[in-house]
Amino acid sequence: MVFSVRRPEVVVEPGKDGTKSKYWIxxxxxxxxxxxxxxxxxxxxxxxxxxxxxxxxxGNKYLDFSSGIGVNNLGYPTHPEVKKAIIxxxxxxxxxxxxxxxxxxxxMLAKKLVEIxxxxxxxxxxxxNSGTEANEAALKIxxxxxxxxxxxxxxxxxxxxxxxxxxxxxxxxxxxxxxxPWMPGVVHVPYPNPYRNPWHIDGYENPGELINRVLEFIxxxxxxxxxxxxxxxxxxxxxIQGEGGYVVPPREFFRELKKLLDKYGILFVADEVQxxxxxxxxxxxxxxxxxxxxxxxxxxxxxxxxIPIGATVFKAxxxxxxxxxxxxxxxxxxxxxxxxxxxxxxxETLLPHVQNLEKVFRERLEELKEKYPxxxxxxxxxxxxxxxxxxxxSSKQPAPDVRNKxxxxxxRKGLALLPCGKSSIRLIPPLIISEEEALLGLKIFEESxxxxx
Ligand SMILES: Cc1ncc(COP(=O)(O)O)c(C=O)c1O
Numbered sequence: 001m002v003f004s005v006r007r008p009e010v011v012v013e014p015g016k017d018g019t020k021s022k023y024w025i026x027x028x029x030x031x032x033x034x035x036x037x038x039x040x041x042x043x044x045x046x047x048x049x050x051x052x053x054x055x056x057x058x059g060n061k062y063l064d065f066s067s068g069i070g071v072n073n074l075g076y077p078t079h080p081e082v083k084k085a086i087i088x089x090x091x092x093x094x095x096x097x098x099x100x101x102x103x104x105x106x107x108m109l110a111k112k113l114v115e116i117x118x119x120x121x122x123x124x125x126x127x128x129n130s131g132t133e134a135n136e137a138a139l140k141i142x143x144x145x146x147x148x149x150x151x152x153x154x155x156x157x158x159x160x161x162x163x164x165x166x167x168x169x170x171x172x173x174x175x176x177x178x179x180x181p182w183m184p185g186v187v188h189v190p191y192p193n194p195y196r197n198p199w200h201i202d203g204y205e206n207p208g209e210l211i212n213r214v215l216e217f218i219x220x221x222x223x224x225x226x227x228x229x230x231x232x233x234x235x236x237x238x239x240i241q242g243e244g245g246y247v248v249p250p251r252e253f254f255r256e257l258k259k260l261l262d263k264y265g266i267l268f269v270a271d272e273v274q275x276x277x278x279x280x281x282x283x284x285x286x287x288x289x290x291x292x293x294x295x296x297x298x299x300x301x302x303x304x305x306x307i308p309i310g311a312t313v314f315k316a317x318x319x320x321x322x323x324x325x326x327x328x329x330x331x332x333x334x335x336x337x338x339x340x341x342x343x344x345x346x347x348e349t350l351l352p353h354v355q356n357l358e359k360v361f362r363e364r365l366e367e368l369k370e371k372y373p374x375x376x377x378x379x380x381x382x383x384x385x386x387x388x389x390x391x392x393x394s395s396k397q398p399a400p401d402v403r404n405k406x407x408x409x410x411x412r413k414g415l416a417l418l419p420c421g422k423s424s425i426r427l428i429p430p431l432i433i434s435e436e437e438a439l440l441g442l443k444i445f446e447e448s449x450x451x452x453x
Contacts, residue, residue, distance in 0.1 A: 018043070018056070018058045018060075019058070020045070020056075020057040020058045021043055021044075021045040021056055021057055021058050022043075024045045024057055025039050025043060025045060038404075038419075040408070041404050041405075041407050041408040041411070042407065042408070042411060042418075043411075044056055044062065044411060044416060045057045045058075048076070048077060049064070049072070049075070049076020049077050050076055050077070051075050051076065051430075051432065052064050052075050052076075052429055052430045052432065052433045052437055053076070054076065054416055060414070061414060062411070062414050062415065062416045063414060063415050063416065063429075063437060063440060063441045063444070064076070064416045064429060064430060065415055065416060065417050065427050065428065065429045065441050065445070066416050066417060066418040066426070066428060066429075067301075067428050067429060067430050068305055069274070069300070069418060070242065070273075070274045070275075070279060070300045070301055070428060071300045071301055071305045072301070072304075072305040072430050073277055073278060073279065073301040073304065073305070073343075073347065073430055073431045073432075074301075074304040074305065074343060074346060074347070074430060074431065074432060075430040075432045075433075076305075076430075078304065078305065078306045079304055079342075079343070079346060079432075081342055081346060082303075082304045082306055082339055082342045082343055082346070083306070085338050085339060085341070085342040086306060086307070086335060086338065086339050088338075089105070089334060089335050089338040089339075090335065092334075093105070093334045093335075094333065094334060094335040095330070095333045095334060095335065096333070096334050098127070098331070098332065098333055098334065099327045099328065099329065099331070103334050105334040105337040105338050105341075106127060106332050106333075106334070106337045108337065108338075108341055109125075109127075109311075109332065109337040109338075109340050109341045109344075110124070110125035110127075112341055112344055112345075113125050113298075113311060113313050113344070114313065116283050116284075116344065116348075117284070117296060117313050118284060118286060118287055118291075118292045118293070118296075119292065120292040121292065121294065121315040121316070122315070122316040122317075123313055123314060123315060123316055124313075124314060124316045124319055125311055125312065125313050125314075125332075126141070126311070126312040126314070126326065126331070127309065127310070127311055127328075127331040127332025127336075127337070128299070128309075128310035128311065128312070128328060128331040128332070129308045129309065129310055129328070129330050129331055129336075130160070130299050130308060130310045131159075131160055131165075131271075131273035131274075131297065131298075131299035131300060131310055132159070132160025132161055132162045132165045132310075133160075133162070133299075133310050133328065133331070134273065134297035134298060134299050134310035134311055134312045135159045135160050135164070135165040135168065135236070135269075135271060135273075135297050135312075136160075136162060136164045136165055137297075137312040137326060138234070138236070138269045138295045138297050138312050138314070139151070139164045139165070139168075139183070139234075140320075140325070140326050141295065141312065141314055141318050141319075141320065141326075142233040142234035142267050142269065142295070142318070143233050144320060144321060144325065145233075145267075145317075145318035145319075146233045146234070146265070146266075146267065148230065148231050148232055148233035149185050149231060149233065150185045150186070150187065150226055150231045150232045150233060151167075151168065151185060151186045151187070151232070151233060151234055151235070151236060152186070152187050152188075152189060152218065152222060152232060152234075152235040152236070152266075153168040153169075153170060153186050153187075153188055153189075153235070153236045153237070154170070154188065154189060154190070154191040154236075154237055154238075154241070155170045155188050155189070155190055155191055156170065156171065156191045156193065156241050156244035156245070156247065156421075157169060157170055157171065157188075157191065157236070157237065157238055157241060157244060157271075158171040158175075158238070158241070158242060158243035158244060158274075159236060159238075159271055159273075160273075161175060163179075163182045163183055164182070164183040166179065166182040166183070167182040167183035167184065167185070167186045168186055168236050170188045171243050171244055187222050187226070189214065189217055189218055189221075189222060190213075190214055190217060191214075191237075191241060191244070191247065191249065192210050192211060192214045192249040192250055192253045193241075193247045193249070194207065194210060194247075194248070194249070194250060194379075195247075195376070195377040195379070195388065195396075196377075196388075196396065197210060197213075199213050201213065203249075203250055207250030207251070207252065207253075208250075208252070210250060210253075211250055211252055211253050211256050214253070214257075215256060215257065215260055218257075218260065219260065223264075228263075228264035228266060229264040229265060229266075232264065232266045233266070233267060234266060234267035234268065234269050234294075234295070235257070235261055235266060235267070235268055235269065236269045236271055237254070237257075237268070237269070237270060237271065238270075238271045238272075238273075238274070238275060238285075239254065239270055239272065239275055239284075239285035239286040239288070239289060240275045240280065240285050240381065240384060241421075242273075242274035242275060242384075242420065242426070243274070243420055243421070244420070244421050245386050245388060245420050245421025245422070245424040246379060246380060246384060246385060246386025246420055246421070246424060246426050246428075247379065247386065247421070248379045248380065248381060248386075249289075251288065251289060251290075252289075253289065254268075254270075254286065254289040254290075254291035255289060255290055255291050257291075258291050258292075258293075267294040267295060267318070268291070268293045268294055268295070269293060269294070269295040269296075269297065270284070270285075270286040270291075270293035270295070270296050270297070271297050272284050272285055272286065272296050272297060272298050273297055273298060273299045273300055273310075274300060275384060276296070276298050276300075276301070276302075277298065277300070277301035277302055277343070277344075277347055278301070278347040278348075278350055278351055278354055278382075278431050279301065279354075279382060279383060279384045279428065279431070280354070280381040280382035280383075280384050281351055281354040281355040281358055281381065281382030281383070282351065282382070283344075283347065283348070283351070284296060285381070285384075288381055294314065294315045294318065295312060295313070295314045295315070295318070296312075296313045296314075297310070297311070297312050297313075298310065298311045298312075298313065299311070301343070301347075302340045302343065302344075303336055303339040303340040303343055304339060304340075304342070304343035304346070306339045306343075307335055307336040307339045307340075308336065309331075309332055309336040309337070309339070309340050310331070311332065311340075347431065350431045350432065353431065353432075354382045354383050354431050355382065356435075357382075357383055357433070357435065357438055358380070358381065358382050358383070360435060360438055360439065360442070361380060361383070361385050361427065361438070361442070362380070364439075364442040364446070365378040365380070365385060365387060365427075365442070366378055368387070368445075368446055368449060372449050372450065373392060373393055374389050374390060374391075374399060374402050374449070374452075375387060375388075375389065375390075375449065376388045376389060376390030376393060376396055377390075380427075383428060383429060383431055383433070384426075384428055385426065385427040385428070386420065386421070386424045386425070386426055386427075387424060387425050387427065388421065388423060388424040389402045389403045389406070389423045389424065389425070390423065398422040398423035399423050400422060400423045402423070402452055403419055403423045403424065403425060404419065405452045406425060406445075406448045406449055406452045407419055407425060409448040409451060409452055410444060410445060410448040413444050413447065413448060414444065415441055415444040415445060415448070417445070427441075427442075427445065429441060
């Protein structure tokens with residue numbers, strides 16, 4: 001597929017003469033529940049997509065640096081090979097009551113996921129429809145396998161919005177406000193954020209010190225109040241925090257954490273819902289940290305954006321002890337399974353490309369950090385990049401207003417971005433982006449920063 005790399009020509013400013021966009025946004029608010037939209041800064045009404053380009057209902061063209069929040073890793077509308085696999089599957093079987101009858105398609109996908117999961121354990125898979133459900137399954141697997149009730153999760157982490165995974169989530173207060181009681185029994189601890197942590201350690205200069213402080217906190221505070229070997233079932237962590245701001249911890253962190261957990265038989269769950277499926281240039285982000293989790297949760301990009309699916313890939317001996325302890329209706333149905341299988345095969349071929357593009361992003365974004373006082377931190381691996389905006393570099397005070405203005409300005413210039421964390425922007429294009437397209441997006445991003453900051 002060849003798509004033009006012409007600069008997007010956004011001639012219509014939505015809200016002014018973007019009449020159709022305005023109409024659909026109004027209709028949206030009339031009929032659809034209030035969720036997470038920001039019509040002031042992101043009034044994008046998508047009609048269709050082509051490669052890494054989005055087209056709105058008014059005919060404007062945008063370069064996509066958001067991948068549908070980490071879903072459309074293979075671009076738009078649907079990768080031709082995934083589409084072909086879906087159509088062939090539709091002609092055979094879309095849904096076959098996969099929780100009561102058996103079908104080969106789920107088994108084929110499960111086998112593939114087990115083969116590609118980081119080594120060390122014999123594994124099995126539970127299929128769901130979303131990230132939050134994949135995490136719910138991980139919670140239940142951990143509790144019933146260990147007989148322990150408590151969990152540890154990290155401040156800044158996002159694991160979903162259902163009552164169980166919401167208990168793990170510690171991202172924005174609005175996620176939990178008015179919803180207590182969610183699942184009790186989660187203790188939160190600081191994430192090893194090299195730029196912004198409770199101890200004011202520069203984690204880029206002193207990664208070892210930062211790691212030690214986090215582990216000491218767990219050992220000296222949490223394990224002083226809970227009996228780790230009796231009460232703590234699992235630790236949930238995003239290998240790179242996504243909603244929290246695309247925060248990359250020191251490379252040794254998870255290995256050291258895992259050593260501590262192994263002392264007490266505590267399970268390690270890597271939530272790869274946003275960072276998995278090739279986003280970082282490895283199939284799973286945790287592979288960059290040389291750590292083998294007992295449980296991995298997946299969703300978002302797993303089926304290439306075509307059909308919803310979630311998966312919990314776990315050490316086989318943690319399996320549910322009896323039929324009926326956990327199940328669902330639609331999870332990983334035949335259609336979703338085949339779409340995901342094809343997606344995984346394509347992502348495997350894209351990994352070297354993602355690794356190459358990492359250099360382009362690192363170079364350009366590091367330059368921005370040097371040039372602009374509002375750019376406090378730049379971090380990322382592969383095609384998972386976060387840029388954090390601050391009032392000034394020395395105080396590191398978050399600048400959400402500046403961030404929001406940059407997102408809005410970039411959109412008007414034809415670049416679709418998404419915010420994350422308190423004052424960060426994520427740059428996460430589809431993995432199929434060419435270097436030329438990546439450079440164009442980074443150029444528009446820089447212009448937007450320059451004109452705002
Ligand atoms: C790391 C992580 N886990 C879980 C979820 C929840 O996934 P879903 O929205 O599919 O329930 C998200 C969603 O953003 C996520 O980023």
